[in-house]
């Protein structure tokens with residue numbers, strides 16, 4: 001699945017430390033830590049009718065990731081939310097928006113990886129785009145990549161960092177295999193996640209998902225587990241092998257960028273009937289109902305309309 005360019009984003013603004021730029025204008029220094037070493041943490045957020053779903057959880061994950069990377073300074077939640085609001089208003093954005101929020105270690109005094117070369121505080125980048133959930137709801141095909149997902153022994157995925165090369169290598173393999181995304185295994189051979197989303201399976205009416213040891217502590221994943229609980233659907237978090245997925249009744253993936261999306265084939269094995277299954281549908285509907293009412297209000301319709309007048 002290849003995302004398409006959306007002309008609605010022709011003239012969008014993004015912000016760097018509170019300063020607004022057009023998408024065609026450069027706003028990041030080549031001395032910035034994200035350019036020098038991918039030394040940054042990030043969150044993908046989704047705006048529904050002026051509300052960001054699970055904003056507190058996203059900001060906690062960003063803060064905890066930056067703390068683990070020993071950033072000298074981390075902006076307050078209020079500062080981050082004000083920066084998000086400003087750029088959404090400038091873009092007259094209210095709904096159907098995905099926000100890429102990045103916090104880098106900041107600009108270095110000279111090229112190099114040493115954090116002691118950072119002397120001017122972090123860089124906060126807010127990049128919103130008009131972007132409905134990206135995955136095709138008719139179902140994804142996955143292929144298992146040879147590249148493994150690291151666990152805490154190599155690079156703990158509890159840090160949601162910007163070194164995405166591991167994912168990009170897996171994505172290249174999946175594309176070459178004619179699949180939409182890659183299944184990634186952990187160092188022991190158990191399923192970790194895809195290159196960009198978490199994986200769930202349904203078997204015998206039970207929802208199962210891998211432990212969060214070689215995948216991030218997913219916010220959509222957590223929401224799905226909570227929804228399952230509220231629906232009385234039994235759920236187990238455990239080590240799962242590829243064979244568990246091959247023989248499942250249903251498989252779906254989760255993430256802020258694409259919400260819940262059915263997986264209909266893995267490594268050319270048809271999953272269940274090869275179509276989205278009833279549990280996936282039920283959970284997707286319950287998720288849609290939650291995002292329609294939950295979330296932190298960041299902008300109102302009035303604010304985005306006023307910006308246009």
Ligand SMILES: Cc1ncc(COP(=O)(O)O)c(C=O)c1O
Nearest residue numbers: 196197198218219220221255256
């Ligand atoms: C590697 C990876 N897996 C899964 C996800 C989905 O997580 P979430 O539901 O928190 O968006 C992300 C999101 O950023 C990710 O980077």
